[in-house]
Amino acid sequence: xxxxxxxxxxxxxxxxxxxxxxxxxxxxxxxxxxxxxxxxxxxxxxxxxxxxxxxxxxxxxxxxxxxxxxxxxxxxxxxxxxxxxxxxxxxxxxxxxxxxxxxxxxxxxxxxxxxxxxxxxxxxxxxxxxxxxxxxxxxxxxxxxxxxxxxxxxxxxxxxxxxxxxxxxxxxxxxxxxxxxxxxxxxxxxxxxxxxxxxxxxxxxxxxxxxxxxxxxxxxxxxxxxxxxxxxxxxxxxxxxxxxxxxxxxxxxxxxxxxxxxxxxxxxxxxxxxxxxxxxxxxxxxxxxxxxxxxxxxxxxxxxxxxxxxxxxxxxxxxxxxxxxxxxxxxxxxxxxxxxxxxxxxxxxxxxxxxxxxxxxxxxxxxxxxxxxxxxxxxxxxxxxxxxxxxxxxxxxxxxxxxxxxxxxxxxxxxxxxxxxxxxxxxxxxxxxxxxxxxxxxxxxxxxxxxxxxxxxxxxxxxxxxxxxxxxxxxxxxx
Ligand code: AMP
Ligand code: ZN
Numbered sequence: 001x002x003x004x005x006x007x008x009x010x011x012x013x014x015x016x017x018x019x020x021x022x023x024x025x026x027x028x029x030x031x032x033x034x035x036x037x038x039x040x041x042x043x044x045x046x047x048x049x050x051x052x053x054x055x056x057x058x059x060x061x062x063x064x065x066x067x068x069x070x071x072x073x074x075x076x077x078x079x080x081x082x083x084x085x086x087x088x089x090x091x092x093x094x095x096x097x098x099x100x101x102x103x104x105x106x107x108x109x110x111x112x113x114x115x116x117x118x119x120x121x122x123x124x125x126x127x128x129x130x131x132x133x134x135x136x137x138x139x140x141x142x143x144x145x146x147x148x149x150x151x152x153x154x155x156x157x158x159x160x161x162x163x164x165x166x167x168x169x170x171x172x173x174x175x176x177x178x179x180x181x182x183x184x185x186x187x188x189x190x191x192x193x194x195x196x197x198x199x200x201x202x203x204x205x206x207x208x209x210x211x212x213x214x215x216x217x218x219x220x221x222x223x224x225x226x227x228x229x230x231x232x233x234x235x236x237x238x239x240x241x242x243x244x245x246x247x248x249x250x251x252x253x254x255x256x257x258x259x260x261x262x263x264x265x266x267x268x269x270x271x272x273x274x275x276x277x278x279x280x281x282x283x284x285x286x287x288x289x290x291x292x293x294x295x296x297x298x299x300x301x302x303x304x305x306x307x308x309x310x311x312x313x314x315x316x317x318x319x320x321x322x323x324x325x326x327x328x329x330x331x332x333x334x335x336x337x338x339x340x341x342x343x344x345x346x347x348x349x350x351x352x353x354x355x356x357x358x359x360x361x362x363x364x365x366x367x368x369x370x371x372x373x374x375x376x377x378x379x380x381x382x383x384x385x386x387x388x389x390x391x392x393x394x395x396x397x398x399x400x401x402x403x404x405x406x407x408x409x410x411x412x413x414x415x416x417x418x419x420x421x422x423x424x425x426x427x428x429x430x431x432x433x434x435x436x437x438x439x440x441x442x443x444x445x446x447x448x449x450x451x452x453x454x455x456x457x458x459x460x461x462x463x464x465x466x467x468x469x470x471x472x473x474x475x476x477x478x479x
Contacts, residue, residue, distance in 0.1 A: 003311050004059065006225070008154055009233060009256040014360060019224045020254070024062045027053065028215040029110065030228040030236065030255075031067040034094035035076045038101060039276035040292065040307065041269035044262040047293065048244035048301035048361065051105040052257070054404045055357045059092035062403045065110035073207045074173050077193055078401040087194050088117065090358055092394060095381075101279045103294070104289045104415045105296075106406040112218050116210040123205045123213040124198045127185050129247045131200070141188030141201060144169050147180070150242045152279050154180070156256060157234035177234050185209050185243070207473060208239035212252075228254040231268075233258055259301040269307065282312075283421045288412040293314040297405065300362045319407050320372075322398075326372045326408055329395050332381065338389030342380055346390070346397050349373035353401055428462050437466060437474050 004017040019025045029049050033039050038046075053063045055264070071091040080090035095115075102109070116123075127143060135149050147153040159177050170181040182477060184206040189195035195202050215223060221244070221346050226235065237256065244252035261268045269276045282292055295315035299305040349369045356365025371445050377394055380386035402408045416422065428436075436455050443451040458465055459476070466476045 001059070004056075004354045004358045006255055007360045007361060007474070008254075009258050014138045017224070017255070017298075020220070020222055021058075025056050025224050027065040027110075027225040027227065028065065028219055028223050029067040029209070029226075030211060030232055031069050031113070032094075032096065032098050033070040033073060033075065033092040035073075035079045036271055037094060037097055037278045037280070039269055039271060039278055040262060040282065040296070041262040041276065042229075043101070043105060043107075043279065043292075044296050044305055045101065045227075045259040045301075046107055047105065047296040048257075049227050050406075051297055051301075051357075051363060051404060052104075052225075052361055053108060053110075054406070055361065058307050058400070058403045063111070064219065066112040066215060067110040068211055068214050069098075069113065069115045070207060070210065071095070071115050071212075072194070072204055076165060077204075080194070081192060098278075100419060104279065104283075104419060105293050114172065114214050114218070116205070116214070119210065119214050120196050120205065122187075122217050123209045124200055126209060126213045126243065126247055127200055130185065130243065133246060135246045136185060137182075139169065141203065142171065143186040143248075144185050145185050145239070145242060146161050146182050147242060147347055150244070150246050153242050154238065156241055157238050159238075170266075170451040171249060174236060180235070183208065183235065183239055185284060211236070212240045212243040212247075213320065215240070216248070217254075219477040221250045221252070223250040223253050225255045225257060227257045227259070228374070230258045230260055257301070257323070260304045262296075262305045262307055264307045277307075280419065280421070283416055283419065288316065289310055289415045290319045290407055290412050294319045294407060298367060299364050300360070300364050302360065309443065318367075321374060322370070322407055323410055325378065326395065328378070328381065329358070329398070330383075332384055333389045333402045334381070334391060335384060336389075337387040339385055339387045341379065342377065342386055342390040343393060345373060346393050349384060350397050350400065354456075355476075357404065366401075370398075370405075373397065381384060428459075428464065433459065433464055433476055437476060440466075441474065 005014045005314055006296060010013050017025070028051075032042060053065055056063050072087055076087055076091060079418055080087045083090055127136070128143065131143070135146055136143050137146055147164070148166055157177065159180055161180050168181045169184070170179055171184050171187065181467065186200055186203050186205060186209070188203050189203070193204070195204050215226070226237065233256070241252050264275055267273060267275055279292065283289070291312055292315070295311055296305070298315065339460070349372060352369030352372070353366045356362045356369060359365065373394070376387055398408065435457060440452045440455040443455065456466060470474055
């Protein structure tokens with residue numbers, strides 16, 4: 001077996017995985033901010049985390065993964081107020097939708113999925129600890145973390161804060177590196193805003209403190225792995241390190257993993273830019289859950305994923321190729337015996353798959369190993385060189401791969417039905433449509449109206465409407 005090595009943002013190097021608790025890997029994952037539906041950019045990052053945890057489990061580790069749900073922050077408070085409902089009620093529906101989405105994509109549930117608003121007490125206790133250590137100050141009822149008291153500030157995102165003006169503060173949850181400032185741990189209530197009455201005063205938590213509090217509550221002071229998209233490294237993760245390490249005096253996270261963005265037309269897909277697709281947008285256009293799963297996992301997490309229609313088409317074909325291969329393995333009668341050459345190819349594929357994933361979760365390498373096997377085995381079958389005893393080994397290998405890839409079970413229709421969406425029939429090409437129209441015209445000419453009606457119906461079933469024009473020509477369009 002290959003040594004598992006991961007690229008740690010902190011050291012900017014590949015490092016071997018050595019969990020704090022041998023045999024168990026403890027992972028914290030920044031989860032969704034539930035002020036709107038997650039988009040497929042978000043799922044790019046969640047998909048990477050799914051592959052990571054599935055691979056670690058396949059390698060015999062137990063995984064303890066905690067994912068938070070940010071159900072209180074600036075945007076949620078604004079959106080809930082605009083909708084005239086409480087934040088709990090406002091966020092409930094997006095949490096529900098998120099759970100449905102991850103189920104549709106076969107993303108495994110983390111061991112703990114925790115809501116920020118259920119952990120206000122833990123955050124208050126952590127802020128008190130920071131107060132006792134003299135790391136904070138209060139201004140107008142809000143409590144700030146004084147970053148000049150934490151000399152290591154900036155070590156993850158490599159920013160230099162030496163010239164920073166002491167006492168300059170930032171109140172918003174999200175800001176740019178140029179605006180590195182003392183940040184809010186606890187925010188004084190504003191008129192009409194939701195707040196909590198607590199020992200540190202009335203108010204609500206800043207975004208960053210929730211992840212420190214929940215991560216350490218469930219995983220201990222030092223986590224093995226912390227994941228998120230690259231946009232979270234600053235300020236969110238930088239602030240998490242400052243809060244946690246200032247409170248405990250221990251290393252907060254051993255390995256930081258950051259997924260590169262999914263981009264569309266050269267830009268990061270994001271809710272604020274409005275250039276996003278939700279999963280349901282894609283399902284409604286006829287794309288299958290498994291297609292999207294394939295597409296999202298196919299590009300290694302440290303490479304940007306350029307989202308295109310072409311990519312979706314390839315993902316669909318590739319998934320079908322895998323499924324067809326397993327169907328063939330199970331259905332076809334092969335000549336008796338076992339071909340050692342095929343057995344060798346299977347073993348190579350298994351090793352290469354593991355080597356790819358061990359190399360910083362390189363899914364492209366892992367998939368290449370699988371498709372090499374598919375190609376070689378299909379060729380051997382066509383030549384009669386794939387033998388009966390090879391089938392069980394090949395099936396076992398495919399099942400091993402699928403413990404990580406989760407693409408083989410053909411349950412797309414069922415997943416969509418659960419969401420109340422029908423699986424759209426693939427559209428016919430214009431050549432196919434025109435061919436059928438010609439055939440219908442010919443049938444009409446020979447007065448075979450049964451056949452011409454059948455063809456009209458067949459086209460209608462595929463979503464194509466035809467119109468007989470007065471001049472005898474025929475027009476067609478998609479319904
Ligand atoms: P949010 O709901 O905005 O807090 O984001 C949830 C996760 O999705 C975080 O880990 C983000 O870094 C990640 N994320 C946001 N936009 C993208 C994108 N375009 N591509 C990949 N990951 C993203
Ligand atoms: Zn977080």
